[in-house]
Amino acid sequence: MRSIGLDFDNTLVDYTDVFRAEAVAFGLDARNLDKTQIRDRLRARGDEGEIAWQKVQARVYGPGLAGAPMMAGSAAFLARCAEELVLLAVVSHKGRYAAQDPGGTDLREAARLWLRAHCPGIPSERVFFEDERAGKIRRIASLGLTHFIDDLPEVLGDPTFPRDVARLWLTTDTGQARPDGLLAAGPWPVLTRGIFG
Numbered sequence: 545m546r547s548i549g550l551d552f553d554n555t556l557v558d559y560t561d562v563f564r565a566e567a568v569a570f571g572l573d574a575r576n577l578d579k580t581q582i583r584d585r586l587r588a589r590g591d592e593g594e595i596a597w598q599k600v601q602a603r604v605y606g607p608g609l610a611g612a613p614m615m616a617g618s619a620a621f622l623a624r625c626a627e628e629l630v631l632l633a634v635v636s637h638k639g640r641y642a643a644q645d646p647g648g649t650d651l652r653e654a655a656r657l658w659l660r661a662h663c664p665g666i667p668s669e670r671v672f673f674e675d676e677r678a679g680k681i682r683r684i685a686s687l688g689l690t691h692f693i694d695d696l697p698e699v700l701g702d703p704t705f706p707r708d709v710a711r712l713w714l715t716t717d718t719g720q721a722r723p724d725g726l727l728a729a730g731p732w733p734v735l736t737r738g739i740f741g
Contacts, residue, residue, distance in 0.1 A: 633671070635692075692711055693712045
Protein backbone atom coordinates (compact mmCIF):
# COMPACT_ATOMS: atom_id res chain seq x y z
CA MET A 545 0.00 0.00 0.00
CA ARG A 546 1.27 3.47 -0.86
CA SER A 547 1.93 5.89 1.97
CA ILE A 548 2.81 9.34 0.69
CA GLY A 549 4.33 12.23 2.61
CA LEU A 550 3.88 15.83 1.55
CA ASP A 551 5.73 18.99 2.40
CA PHE A 552 3.44 21.93 3.26
CA ASP A 553 4.80 25.35 2.24
CA ASN A 554 5.01 25.85 -1.53
CA THR A 555 4.03 22.21 -2.05
CA LEU A 556 0.39 22.17 -0.98
CA VAL A 557 0.05 25.95 -0.52
CA ASP A 558 0.52 28.52 -3.29
CA TYR A 559 1.72 31.74 -1.62
CA THR A 560 2.40 33.68 -4.84
CA ASP A 561 -0.40 36.23 -4.60
CA VAL A 562 -0.12 36.54 -0.81
CA PHE A 563 3.58 37.42 -1.07
CA ARG A 564 2.82 40.00 -3.74
CA ALA A 565 0.06 41.59 -1.66
CA GLU A 566 2.23 41.79 1.46
CA ALA A 567 5.22 43.19 -0.47
CA VAL A 568 3.14 46.16 -1.62
CA ALA A 569 2.89 47.28 2.02
CA PHE A 570 6.70 47.65 1.96
CA GLY A 571 6.72 49.81 -1.16
CA LEU A 572 7.36 47.21 -3.84
CA ASP A 573 5.51 47.01 -7.13
CA ALA A 574 5.28 43.24 -6.85
CA ARG A 575 2.66 42.45 -9.51
CA ASN A 576 5.04 40.33 -11.57
CA LEU A 577 7.53 39.26 -8.91
CA ASP A 578 7.95 35.83 -7.40
CA LYS A 579 8.94 35.13 -3.79
CA THR A 580 12.68 35.08 -4.53
CA GLN A 581 12.55 38.37 -6.42
CA ILE A 582 10.58 40.00 -3.59
CA ARG A 583 13.13 38.74 -1.06
CA ASP A 584 16.09 39.94 -3.12
CA ARG A 585 14.63 43.42 -3.71
CA LEU A 586 13.85 43.90 -0.04
CA ARG A 587 17.24 42.59 1.10
CA ALA A 588 18.95 45.01 -1.29
CA ARG A 589 17.88 47.73 1.17
CA GLY A 590 20.39 46.47 3.74
CA ASP A 591 19.54 45.64 7.36
CA GLU A 592 16.22 47.47 7.12
CA GLY A 593 15.35 45.38 4.06
CA GLU A 594 16.17 42.12 5.86
CA ILE A 595 13.77 43.07 8.67
CA ALA A 596 11.13 44.00 6.08
CA TRP A 597 11.58 40.59 4.42
CA GLN A 598 11.13 38.83 7.76
CA LYS A 599 7.96 40.87 8.40
CA VAL A 600 6.57 39.92 4.98
CA GLN A 601 7.22 36.25 5.72
CA ALA A 602 5.59 36.54 9.15
CA ARG A 603 2.45 37.99 7.57
CA VAL A 604 2.34 35.48 4.69
CA TYR A 605 2.85 32.34 6.78
CA GLY A 606 0.62 33.55 9.62
CA PRO A 607 -2.45 35.74 9.05
CA GLY A 608 -2.03 35.73 5.25
CA LEU A 609 -2.15 31.95 4.99
CA ALA A 610 -5.94 31.87 5.17
CA GLY A 611 -6.08 33.65 1.80
CA ALA A 612 -3.63 31.34 0.04
CA PRO A 613 -5.00 28.76 -2.44
CA MET A 614 -3.83 25.22 -3.05
CA MET A 615 -1.05 24.68 -5.56
CA ALA A 616 -2.41 24.03 -9.04
CA GLY A 617 -2.98 20.31 -9.53
CA SER A 618 -2.65 19.37 -5.86
CA ALA A 619 -6.41 18.95 -5.33
CA ALA A 620 -6.59 16.47 -8.23
CA PHE A 621 -3.62 14.60 -6.74
CA LEU A 622 -5.34 14.36 -3.34
CA ALA A 623 -8.55 13.15 -5.01
CA ARG A 624 -6.57 10.43 -6.79
CA CYS A 625 -4.99 9.42 -3.48
CA ALA A 626 -8.48 9.10 -1.96
CA GLU A 627 -9.58 6.88 -4.86
CA GLU A 628 -6.51 4.68 -4.46
CA LEU A 629 -6.81 4.55 -0.63
CA VAL A 630 -3.37 6.07 -0.19
CA LEU A 631 -2.36 6.95 3.38
CA LEU A 632 -1.17 10.57 3.47
CA ALA A 633 0.97 12.55 5.89
CA VAL A 634 2.26 16.12 5.99
CA VAL A 635 5.81 16.66 7.25
CA SER A 636 7.05 20.23 7.32
CA HIS A 637 10.00 22.20 8.64
CA LYS A 638 8.07 25.04 10.31
CA GLY A 639 8.75 26.93 13.52
CA ARG A 640 5.88 27.84 15.82
CA TYR A 641 6.35 31.64 15.77
CA ALA A 642 7.91 34.23 13.45
CA ALA A 643 10.44 36.60 15.01
CA GLN A 644 8.97 39.65 13.27
CA ASP A 645 5.30 39.00 14.08
CA PRO A 646 4.17 41.34 16.85
CA GLY A 647 0.85 39.48 17.06
CA GLY A 648 2.53 36.18 17.93
CA THR A 649 0.57 34.10 15.41
CA ASP A 650 1.05 30.36 15.93
CA LEU A 651 2.26 29.39 12.45
CA ARG A 652 1.67 25.70 13.03
CA GLU A 653 -1.92 26.27 14.12
CA ALA A 654 -2.50 28.51 11.09
CA ALA A 655 -1.21 25.67 8.89
CA ARG A 656 -3.45 23.12 10.64
CA LEU A 657 -6.50 25.34 10.07
CA TRP A 658 -5.59 25.71 6.40
CA LEU A 659 -5.21 21.93 6.05
CA ARG A 660 -8.61 21.29 7.67
CA ALA A 661 -10.22 23.69 5.20
CA HIS A 662 -8.41 22.54 2.05
CA CYS A 663 -7.23 18.96 2.65
CA PRO A 664 -9.81 17.20 4.85
CA GLY A 665 -8.57 13.80 3.66
CA ILE A 666 -5.30 14.22 5.57
CA PRO A 667 -5.89 13.10 9.19
CA SER A 668 -4.78 15.64 11.80
CA GLU A 669 -2.75 12.96 13.60
CA ARG A 670 -0.70 12.56 10.38
CA VAL A 671 0.41 16.23 10.31
CA PHE A 672 3.88 16.91 11.71
CA PHE A 673 5.84 20.15 12.06
CA GLU A 674 9.52 20.01 12.92
CA ASP A 675 11.85 22.76 14.13
CA GLU A 676 14.70 21.90 11.79
CA ARG A 677 15.37 20.08 8.53
CA ALA A 678 17.14 17.20 10.30
CA GLY A 679 14.02 16.63 12.41
CA LYS A 680 11.86 16.66 9.29
CA ILE A 681 14.02 14.00 7.66
CA ARG A 682 14.00 11.86 10.81
CA ARG A 683 10.19 12.11 10.88
CA ILE A 684 9.96 11.07 7.21
CA ALA A 685 12.13 8.04 8.02
CA SER A 686 9.96 7.09 10.99
CA LEU A 687 6.62 7.06 9.16
CA GLY A 688 7.19 4.14 6.79
CA LEU A 689 6.43 6.28 3.73
CA THR A 690 6.74 4.92 0.21
CA HIS A 691 7.02 8.40 -1.40
CA PHE A 692 7.74 11.98 -0.36
CA ILE A 693 6.98 15.16 -2.31
CA ASP A 694 8.82 18.44 -1.63
CA ASP A 695 9.55 21.69 -3.46
CA LEU A 696 13.09 21.85 -2.05
CA PRO A 697 15.63 19.64 -3.84
CA GLU A 698 18.07 20.16 -0.97
CA VAL A 699 15.69 18.23 1.31
CA LEU A 700 15.25 15.38 -1.17
CA GLY A 701 18.98 15.29 -1.87
CA ASP A 702 20.08 15.41 1.76
CA PRO A 703 22.50 12.51 2.41
CA THR A 704 20.43 11.47 5.45
CA PHE A 705 17.16 11.26 3.48
CA PRO A 706 15.86 7.66 3.77
CA ARG A 707 16.94 5.62 0.74
CA ASP A 708 13.80 3.47 0.70
CA VAL A 709 11.48 6.47 0.19
CA ALA A 710 10.87 7.49 -3.43
CA ARG A 711 11.61 11.20 -3.83
CA LEU A 712 9.53 13.53 -6.02
CA TRP A 713 10.41 17.17 -6.61
CA LEU A 714 7.58 19.64 -7.13
CA THR A 715 8.83 22.35 -9.47
CA THR A 716 7.29 24.53 -12.15
CA ASP A 717 10.70 25.38 -13.61
CA THR A 718 10.96 22.83 -16.39
CA GLY A 719 14.36 24.21 -17.40
CA GLN A 720 16.07 22.96 -14.26
CA ALA A 721 17.98 19.69 -14.45
CA ARG A 722 16.47 16.90 -12.37
CA PRO A 723 18.87 15.83 -9.62
CA ASP A 724 19.94 12.20 -9.61
CA GLY A 725 17.86 9.77 -7.59
CA LEU A 726 14.47 11.42 -8.01
CA LEU A 727 11.50 9.40 -9.21
CA ALA A 728 9.95 12.44 -10.90
CA ALA A 729 10.24 16.22 -11.10
CA GLY A 730 7.70 18.74 -12.34
CA PRO A 731 4.33 20.26 -11.50
CA TRP A 732 1.60 18.27 -9.76
CA PRO A 733 0.23 16.51 -12.89
CA VAL A 734 3.72 15.16 -13.68
CA LEU A 735 4.18 13.90 -10.11
CA THR A 736 0.73 12.31 -10.15
CA ARG A 737 1.67 10.36 -13.29
CA GLY A 738 5.03 9.49 -11.74
CA ILE A 739 3.30 7.76 -8.84
CA PHE A 740 0.14 6.36 -10.41
CA GLY A 741 1.20 5.96 -14.05
